[in-house]
Amino acid sequence: DAGITQSPRHKVTETGTPVTLRCHQTENHRYMYWYRQDPGHGLRLIHYSYGVKDTDKGEVSDGYSVSRSKTEDFLLTLESATSSQTSVYFCAISEYRANQPQHFGDGTRLSIL
Amino acid sequence: RKEVEQDPGPFNVPEGATVAFNCTYSNSASQSFFWYRQDCRKEPKLLMSVYSSGNEDGRFTAQLNRASQYISLLIRDSKLSDSATYLCVVNMDYGGSQGNLIFGKGTKLSVKP
Numbered sequence: 001d002a003g004i005t006q007s008p009r010h011k012v013t014e015t016g017t018p019v020t021l022r023c024h025q026t027e028n029h030r031y032m033y034w035y036r037q038d039p040g041h042g043l044r045l046i047h048y049s050y051g052v053k054d055t056d057k058g059e060v061s062d063g064y065s066v067s068r069s070k071t072e073d074f075l076l077t078l079e080s081a082t083s084s085q086t087s088v089y090f091c092a093i094s095e096y097r098a099n100q101p102q103h104f105g106d107g108t109r110l111s112i113l
Numbered sequence: 114r115k116e117v118e119q120d121p122g123p124f125n126v127p128e129g130a131t132v133a134f135n136c137t138y139s140n141s142a143s144q145s146f147f148w149y150r151q152d153c154r155k156e157p158k159l160l161m162s163v164y165s166s167g168n169e170d171g172r173f174t175a176q177l178n179r180a181s182q183y184i185s186l187l188i189r190d191s192k193l194s195d196s197a198t199y200l201c202v203v204n205m206d207y208g209g210s211q212g213n214l215i216f217g218k219g220t221k222l223s224v225k226p
Contacts, residue, residue, distance in 0.1 A: 035216075040218070041218065042117070042200070042215070042216035042217050042218045042219070043157065043200075043216040044216075045213055045214075048213075058213065059213075090156055090157070098144070098145070098204070099144055099145040099204065100145070101145075101147050101149075101159045101162060101202075102214060103159065104156040104157050104158070105156060106155075106156050107155075107156050
């Protein structure tokens with residue numbers, strides 16, 4: 001299995017609080033991604049990174065920010081969490097961008113009350 | 114037309130049955146196609162890539178029809194352990210989006226004894 005670790009695995013927090021999710025990889029892959037998965041929707045891309053300090057928005061980026069200060073770490077931040085951001089969040093990595101499958105971490109279950 | 118469409122199922126089949134899933138995609142310029150498997154409350158895992166000539170991996174066969182813009186997954190001699198949700202994944206290259214992967218909502222398979 002690809003060396004991807006997400007933390008925390010579960011989190012419950014209150015509306016309006018900041019939340020940071022961490023993705024750590026040991027594969028030295030250039031590309032890292034954050035997705036959310038909700039019932040009735042496929043996986044949806046939030047943000048992705050194509051290198052240290054290089055990030056871009058995905059389909060559902062509103063309310064989220066990301067940072068990548070090291071190749072191995074990609075952080076997802078909810079500045080002021082809302083109930084609509086209750087979801088399962090997956091981090092993924094790939095060596096190249098085009099024509100490559102992505103490999104996923106175990107996911108973070110986030111509940112915002 | 115949705116970008117990637119799958120029959121949500123569920124497909125309920127007996128052990129040993131052959132089952133086929135289809136998936137249609139909207140972007141005729143798509144170049145990469147994959148099938149992922151996702152067990153309940155787990156991360157998606159790559160099952161197989163789909164190549165233009167079709168490809169087989171044990172009991173699993175994937176085919177691509179570019180003219181009709183659909184891909185298929187055939188599972189022969191179903192096992193109880195095949196029970197999962199199968200995700201169809203297609204890259205969408207609209208130039209600026211640089212090949213984002215788009216995930217279908219998944220087809221649920223339940224294999225019964």
